[in-house]
Amino acid sequence: AQSVTQLDSQVPVFEEAPVELRCNYSSSVSVYLFWYVQYPNQGLQLLLKYLSGSTLVESINGFEAEFNKSQTSFHLRKPSVHISDTAEYFCAVSDRWNAGNMLTFGGGTRLMVKP
Amino acid sequence: DAGVIQSPRHEVTEMGQEVTLRCKPISGHDYLFWYRQTMMRGLELLIYFNNNVPIDDSGMPEDRFSAKMPNASFSTLKIQPSEPRDSAVYFCASAGKTGNEQFFGPGTRLTVL
Helix, strand or coil, rough: CCEEEEECCEEEEECCCCCCEECCCEEECCCEEEEEEEEECCEEEEEEEEEECCCCECCCCCCEEEECCCCEEEEECCCCCHHCCEEEEEEEEECCCCCCCCEEEECEEEEEEEE | CCCEEEEEEEEEEECCCEEEEHHHHHCCEEEEEEEEEECCCEEEEEEEECCCCCEEEECCCCCCCCEEECCCEEEEEEEECHHHHCCEEEEEEECCCCCCCCCCEECEEEEEE
């Protein structure tokens, strides 16, 4: 069984400040890792993913996440946030070897960017 | 591609009525998932299909909920009879064979009065 813990339910931050959204997972098998973003009144959109290779992955809008196997973490960071980054962010994990494509989601972190 | 399509986007009904939510996955995707999102419980997986066959329905809350996938391009989630505690946003998502990335629809906001 897998589980995902997002330690912060809400993160308030001022515009242009850096931010880190924390994600820890537990799994007995190798995993794929994902960050999804949900803007108000919309569905979830994939922000970035780690499947293999470099442990540092980046999105097109300046977010990055680093897979740390020893700490079982996949924290999401951005050096300078914008008002438009206000959204809910979900970390998710799936079993690398499970053809079922099931994702286990964390509880979400609401990022609130203030002017 | 139009992405995952869900209908209706909003549904308001009275307790005891039957509700049917619809989903059209992305063409060529083999997996289809139904989720429910509430403030209290977050995002919950209800059921998922692989090649139109239900694989895991352990998340379906009770017998009032049922889901079908009669073909590769259509799925329904039915609640009968509906109750106020079913009020939530219901998402459909689909995925291809590899990479495990799921593509979400815009959701159906259900309000049961």
